[in-house]
Amino acid sequence: MADKDKKYSILDASRLSVAPMMDWTDRHCRLLHRLLSRRALLYTEMVTAPALVRGHAVHLLEHSPGEHPVALQLGGSDPTELAEAARLGAEAGYDEINLNVGCPSDRVQSGTFGAVLMKEPGLVAECCAAMIAAQPVEVTVKCRIGVDDQDPETVLPEFIARVAATGVGRFAIHARKAWLEGLSPKENRDIPPLDHDLVLRMKGLFPALHISVNGGIESLDEAEGFLAAGLDGVMVGRAAYHRPADILCAADRRIFGAMEPDSTPEDAVRAMLPYIEDHLAQGGRLNQITRHMLGLFAGRPGARQWRRMLSDGAARPGAGPELVAAALAGIAGTLHARAS
The missing domain is CATH 3.20.20.70 (Aldolase class I)
Known part of the structure; x- marks a missing residue:
């Protein structure tokens, strides 16, 4: 550039x-x-x-x-x-x-x-x-x-x-x-x-x-x-x-007048999974990343469960991207249950 x-x-x-x-x-x-x-x-x-x-x-x-x-x-x-x-x-x-x-x-x-x-x-x-x-x-x-x-x-x-x-x-x-x-x-x-x-x-x-x-x-x-x-x-x-x-x-x-669709927190979480995997492979810890993700679903159904799963699980030995994926699935499950 x-x-x-x-x-x-x-x-x-x-x-x-x-x-x-x-x-x-x-x-x-x-x-x-x-x-x-x-x-x-x-x-x-x-x-x-x-x-x-x-x-x-x-x-x-x-x-x-x-x-x-x-x-x-x-x-x-x-x-x-x-x-x-x-x-x-x-x-x-x-x-x-x-x-x-x-x-x-x-x-x-x-x-x-x-x-x-x-x-x-x-x-x-x-x-x-x-x-x-x-x-x-x-x-x-x-x-x-x-x-x-x-x-x-x-x-x-x-x-x-x-x-x-x-x-x-x-x-x-x-x-x-x-x-x-x-x-x-x-x-x-x-x-x-x-x-x-x-x-x-x-x-x-x-x-x-x-x-x-x-x-x-x-x-x-x-x-x-x-x-x-x-x-x-x-x-x-x-x-x-x-x-x-x-x-x-x-x-x-x-704010910027973009024509593209708005982003979603769900897509952001999915995009973070490879980054998390790479961070862990380099010796990092999961909670170094997930502590910044706790508020992603603030005000939405399932937000409390999302925070709890990440807060309780991310510091445990061996915790990895599968924990984040499971927490995201919980958000989807909450929305599905409410829609039923």
């Missing part, structure tokens, strides 16, 4: 993306999500620049060709280190390099990166400039609307302007503040109030930038509403993980 074509495809894909989520959006999760949506943009978990550059943990960049379009999210605050990490990500074949300026976890704060960088827009700009200069892949930023006692109305536009001046043209904005003292990372995902309207105003202030909204989005209806209101993209987090079929199965048709 030519660079120009890749650029346009990533812009199109970012109309709907699945947020980077620590301990969740690993390569197994991303492959499952790709089977549900051919077009949505997927993100890695945050990978720290020190782990790649100092720790030589290049295995953290592993992904399969079937995941594309896929973006690498980096964490860090040293421009030289982030530039090298971005170069490694580009060499690994990622379609986008994203800088994390939103994660509020304690370990992120201690490393002086993540949401705490909202207090240092000059440093973020320096980091982004170094990342852009080091490699050819587009660099983007995911941020909060502010942290602690900052006034988002003032801080956010100043932050965006400072960073955009380096050449960053795409921002994903989590529409909540992060409280770095007093709230846990989990509480920071729920307690600070959402301000989606502020993100919409940022699009009005910066019409040339590509602005995506993140935070508290639970349905495709909401996603379509934000796009209709003028935002360029919508990033969905926990809803896409816990109810992936609800968010992703109709996304290609509703």
Whole structure:
């Protein structure tokens, strides 16, 4: 794919993306999500620049060709280190390099990166400039609307302007503040109030930038509403993980205008079986994959049995794809019984 074509495809894909989520959006999760949506943009978990550059943990960049379009999210605050990490990500074949300026976890704060960088827009700009200069892949930023006692109305536009001046043209904005003292990372995902309207105003202030909204989005209806209101993209987090079929199965048709039939969770499970077999043959464990599949049938008849079979059985010695096939058969049996 030519660079120009890749650029346009990533812009199109970012109309709907699945947020980077620590301990969740690993390569197994991303492959499952790709089977549900051919077009949505997927993100890695945050990978720290020190782990790649100092720790030589290049295995953290592993992904399969079937995941594309896929973006690498980096964490860090040293421009030289982030530039090298971005170069490694580009060499690994990622379609986008994203800088994390939103994660509020304690370990992120201690490393002086993540949401705490909202207090240092000059440093973020320096980091982004170094990342852009080091490699050819587009660099983007995911941020909060502010942290602690900052006034988002003032801080956010100043932050965006400072960073955009380096050449960053795409921002994903989590529409909540992060409280770095007093709230846990989990509480920071729920307690600070959402301000989606502020993100919409940022699009009005910066019409040339590509602005995506993140935070508290639970349905495709909401996603379509934000796009209709003028935002360029919508990033969905926990809803896409816990109810992936609800968010992703109709996304290609509703968000991207695809003419192909919607995907189904049943077809995704069948397509995962050879991948599971290959993973086990390489010494992997079944529950490393099936933990991401528990919510596939959320809200449907048989969902509880599906979750129970996978949760109880996937960690047992010798568990393999036949367990997943049996759980899928249980879903079909439940539907047949209800129809009788």
